[in-house]
Amino acid sequence: MPTIAITGSNHGIGLKLCRQFLAQGDDVIGICREATDAMTALGVEAITGIDVSDDGCVATLQNALGNRLIDVLINNAGIMGRET
Numbered sequence: 001m002p003t004i005a006i007t008g009s010n011h012g013i014g015l016k017l018c019r020q021f022l023a024q025g026d027d028v029i030g031i032c033r034e035a036t037d038a039m040t041a042l043g044v045e046a047i048t049g050i051d052v053s054d055d056g057c058v059a060t061l062q063n064a065l066g067n068r069l070i071d072v073l074i075n076n077a078g079i080m081g082r083e084t
């Protein structure tokens with residue numbers, strides 16, 4: 001089964017994606033700054049403390065993943081820009 005890694009997994013669209021991929025039997029790794037109760041309740045494997053705007057977190061994430069292979073990375077974390 002594929003391994004899906006999702007950033008911004010603690011709420012919103014990222015959390016919903018975690019739920020959907022888990023429901024279809026995939027291995028899901030939720031990546032976020034801080035896990036929410038909803039994410040914990042889902043039982044998704046979590047890697048926390050990752051701020052995608054902090055270059056230093058790349059090494060932290062690499063260490064947390066170890067030799068795990070990721071089939072699909074969904075880089076969902078972010079904020080919507082305001083239209084000008």
Ligand SMILES: NC(=O)c1ccc[n+]([C@@H]2O[C@H](COP(=O)([O-])OP(=O)(O)OC[C@H]3O[C@@H](n4cnc5c(N)ncnc54)[C@H](OP(=O)(O)O)[C@@H]3O)[C@@H](O)[C@H]2O)c1
Nearest residue numbers: 008009010011012013014033051052053076077078079080
């Ligand atoms: N909803 C829409 O209509 C819409 C439309 C177009 C694009 N999008 C994009 O889809 C994505 C998800 O949207 P959403 O509606 O689910 O928004 P949301 O509920 O505000 O969730 C945003 C997610 O991104 C995380 N995040 C933001 N900045 C981060 C950072 N520097 N490091 C790590 N995590 C960070 C947040 O984590 P924290 O809890 O740590 O803040 C949260 O998990 C965003 O990238 C958004 O721009 C959404």
